[in-house]
Amino acid sequence: MTVSQPSAVEIGLMSGRAGYVLRANDRGAFTVASPTLYPHMWSWDAGFVALGIATVSVPRALAELRSLLSGQWATGMIPHILFHQPSDYFPGPDRWRTQVAAARPAGVLTSGICQPPIHVIALSRILHDARRRGGADQELAEDFVRETFDQWLAWHSYLATARDPYSYGLVEIHHGWESGMDDSPRWDAPYANVHPQPDMPPFVRADLAHVTDPSQRPTDAEYARYLWLLEQKVRSRYDDAVYRSTGDFVVGDVLVSALLAAASDLLADMGEELGIGQGAAGGVEQSRAIARRFRTGVLRSVDPATGLARDLDLRTGGWLDVESAAGFAPLLCGGDDALTRRQRDLLLGPRWCGHSRLRWPVVPSVSPASPAFRGEKYWRGPQWPVLNWLMAWALNRSGEQEAANQLRLAGLSQLVDCDFAEYYQPMTGETLGSRDQSWTAAIALDFLA
């Protein structure tokens, strides 16, 4: 299916409305992920939000990243939620009880787990934009990189050490929420071994009050497992080694690993360009080493039969064979040109974006040809505009401009209604989940820039 460029009027409306959404979701020092369902700052959302804002204001984009860094833990971890303000979001700070953790930051309440390391990818894009503009924007962005380089390095080093203690080259996640793809069928097998115990405090969900159709969200049984893992993190006092030996869910995540590899290379590039972190033991060399290790880990996970990367259940030692978009992790980190071409063809082919029943040829979260596919259900099949953006970014970086542009145009056509939904039904194009989702508006701005 070929998709044409939206008209000039559609483009004008879309960029105006996307800017409006981001302004409306701006709370001064940070941007909420969405107005009602997610009234806080989420880690990987903030990365996408920053790169979208940068198309309008580099200083405000950098402020977003600075605000995120204010929540960094002493371990280097960037937490998945920063609770800058009170709200009815559940689980909130009372449930996370991060006061049990010595490494928590002062001055801001946070959750106690993390999310995919998209931030340096966003920062490098912001720097690139700022340099194109020159003047004060360039100076600000370069100063920001100099000032925060060590914090990004600490974040990546945390993932490379505390979350890969045996140097497998796969980042270990302790909760499905850490993948960003909460209820993905990627996690069905490991979650089958998560057993909430009767001593878990009772809970009442708040998310269902903010969506039109609760069946588009995870089930109560899934939420009980999410809350049980949270409880296990609290009981381990957020010590990763303690959790590893006591927690129910420990999985090597290929997508997080590929993003870590890609982001580490970009951090090293920025260090070299600005003369930061030089020398044999400097940040640049450390970043290159992280990139090499995780790229190797991702490539090793590829199933030769399908050409897709696989997560590894570190509790059972078994590969997780699910046709989810995370299987395209090697596109993000590169390292094998033949595999990149194979994955490009697979992604644009009939099991994925070229599937005959898709409304738009946009990356679905799960292959519509897979038995696990569910068109309305959260991360079990719907199209997530940010995921499509990531794949377009990866293709572009691999020199696959034509394929990247196909995803960009398809992604823009999907957003022409200006709802900026959280996710979309792939066959009907129906908008699902939250409306006015910040990261959706942000990637629209980036695609239009």
Ligand code: 2M8
């Ligand atoms: C969703 O996750 C949160 C928990 O972190 C939730 O369902 O309450 C996911 O889509 C996640 O990837 C995203 O960062 C977050 C905010 O948009 O919402």
